[in-house]
Amino acid sequence: MFTDTAHVDPPAAAPSTAAPTDHRDLRSDEFWRGIPAYARVSAEEFRTHTFQNRHSVTNPRQLRETLADLVPASFYEDLEAGVKNAPMALRISPYLLALIDWSAPHTDPIRTQFLPLRAQQQPDHPMLRYDSLNEREDSPVPGLTHRYRDKALFLPQDSCPVYCRFCTRSYAVGGDTDAVEKLKLTANFARWEQAFAYIAGQPDLEDIVISGGDSYNLSAAHLQLIGERLLQMPNIRRIRYATKGLCVQPQKILSDHAWTDALTGVVELGRRLHKDVVVHTHFNHPNEITSITADAMNVLTERGIHVRCQTVLQRTVNDDPAVMTQLVRRLGHVNVHPYYVYVHDMVPGVEDLRTSLATAQHLEKHVRGATAGFNTPAFVLDTPGGGGKRDVHSPEHYDRATGISVFESPSVKPGKKFLYFDPIASLDETARWRWTQPAERRAMIDEALGATS
Numbered sequence: 001m002f003t004d005t006a007h008v009d010p011p012a013a014a015p016s017t018a019a020p021t022d023h024r025d026l027r028s029d030e031f032w033r034g035i036p037a038y039a040r041v042s043a044e045e046f047r048t049h050t051f052q053n054r055h056s057v058t059n060p061r062q063l064r065e066t067l068a069d070l071v072p073a074s075f076y077e078d079l080e081a082g083v084k085n086a087p088m089a090l091r092i093s094p095y096l097l098a099l100i101d102w103s104a105p106h107t108d109p110i111r112t113q114f115l116p117l118r119a120q121q122q123p124d125h126p127m128l129r130y131d132s133l134n135e136r137e138d139s140p141v142p143g144l145t146h147r148y149r150d151k152a153l154f155l156p157q158d159s160c161p162v163y164c165r166f167c168t169r170s171y172a173v174g175g176d177t178d179a180v181e182k183l184k185l186t187a188n189f190a191r192w193e194q195a196f197a198y199i200a201g202q203p204d205l206e207d208i209v210i211s212g213g214d215s216y217n218l219s220a221a222h223l224q225l226i227g228e229r230l231l232q233m234p235n236i237r238r239i240r241y242a243t244k245g246l247c248v249q250p251q252k253i254l255s256d257h258a259w260t261d262a263l264t265g266v267v268e269l270g271r272r273l274h275k276d277v278v279v280h281t282h283f284n285h286p287n288e289i290t291s292i293t294a295d296a297m298n299v300l301t302e303r304g305i306h307v308r309c310q311t312v313l314q315r316t317v318n319d320d321p322a323v324m325t326q327l328v329r330r331l332g333h334v335n336v337h338p339y340y341v342y343v344h345d346m347v348p349g350v351e352d353l354r355t356s357l358a359t360a361q362h363l364e365k366h367v368r369g370a371t372a373g374f375n376t377p378a379f380v381l382d383t384p385g386g387g388g389k390r391d392v393h394s395p396e397h398y399d400r401a402t403g404i405s406v407f408e409s410p411s412v413k414p415g416k417k418f419l420y421f422d423p424i425a426s427l428d429e430t431a432r433w434r435w436t437q438p439a440e441r442r443a444m445i446d447e448a449l450g451a452t453s
């Protein structure tokens with residue numbers, strides 16, 4: 001039974017600092033000058049990928065050196081403790097760092113996504129685990145997940161230009177952390193050849209997502225090699241390069257000519273072969289989109305390169321209808337097509353960021369109709385256990401009290417049921433207590449499965 005679909009999760013301790021202005025008002029000031037370490041950096045220098053790479057912050061010490069006394073000592077201590085407890089390594093670009101409102105870092109939506117604070121971390125839901133999507137189980141070759149009949153996910157390498165706290169591939173992406181030792185998927189020709197051989201030998205496969213890790217961290221030569229190899233296979237009709245780069249470091253499109261030209265070359269080869277080559281990217285908040293993003297997108301638009309966005313729904317970052325609507329409109333404004341909004345995966349260490357399924361349903365209702373239908377993202381939940389993506393409005397059963405929803409996925413795993421669990425903090429006191437008791441947990445799950453049989 002659907003219950004209380006108007007419900008939204010309780011607000012964070014303090015309200016989000018996100019104050020939507022007009023979606024067309026993109027920041028074009030020299031916003032980085034407010035960061036002590038970047039105070040004398042010119043616009044020309046800030047617009048290069050080399051500056052962004054060289055000055056990326058990868059540990060708390062570098063953050064102190066960059067921000068100096070912009071934040072109190074207590075913030076750095078909270079961060080250091082948060083990093084020790086986090087599944088993802090730390091990495092953030094000067095661009096994103098400078099877009100954080102450092103007068104209110106505890107509630108800033110960009111800070112929330114990349115810099116963990118111990119005081120905000122919450123205990124994991126008892127049903128959480130690494131690789132909740134079972135990507136490794138559906139992998140015929142390490143780093144190649146083949147779950148759907150005609151499409152597969154290829155992970156050529158495991159690094160990114162930024163590390164998101166909430167990464168669904170925290171089992172592999174980024175260096176080891178105190179909390180997690182990772183599956184290693186380095187750029188390795190022998191492994192790639194195994195993946196190519198598998199793909200070429202599967203006549204049903206038509207569509208390859210080149211993800212990771214992040215396509216920004218492929219060299220121009222490797223990006224080209226992978227694209228050409230895939231496009232030459234007669235069965236392959238579509239490829240997508242996945243990169244968070246446009247959000248993290250739009251400068252690369254403007255200054256790394258070899259990389260941007262390699263991407264353009266693959267897109268042009270695809271066009272000659274009548275095949276589809278697009279870029280998939282990942283923005284979560286309107287503050288991530290500036291006039292530098294627009295400049296980068298203009299280059300891609302002039303070259304006829306299509307970009308789609310996959311957003312991750314996160315509590316306090318974008319779980320507000322006004323913020324999500326503005327994100328969708330702003331993406332459209334810079335020619336990025338909003339494709340998906342994902343309900344947060346059940347990955348450990350980021351329980352403060354998950355929302356209930358009800359929140360996703362509520363947001364979808366508000367966003368649909370706010371702009372062109374083709375720029376309206378599908379709100380989906382990638383079911384734990386490998387059932388694939390499902391429309392948030394399509395559970396077979398949803399008990400808002402226990403937070404359990406049950407999905408079926410006839411096109412991917414017929415006959416099976418897949419469960420999602422709302423975060424404990426979104427439940428009432430009785431349900432919270434029930435989740436602490438193993439026998440009660442079993443009873444709640446059995447009851448949900450029973451309701452759909």
Ligand SMILES: *Cc1c(COP(=O)(O)O)cnc(C)c1O
Pocket residue numbers: 145146147148151152153209389
């Ligand atoms: C998301 C995903 C894809 C691509 O799915 P689309 O819905 O076409 O974007 C392919 N393979 C796996 C394993 C995925 O998780």
Ligand code: SF4
Pocket residue numbers: 159160161162163164166167168169173212213214244282
């Ligand atoms: S950019 Fe993507 S793959 Fe990399 S850490 Fe972020 S969510 Fe994970």
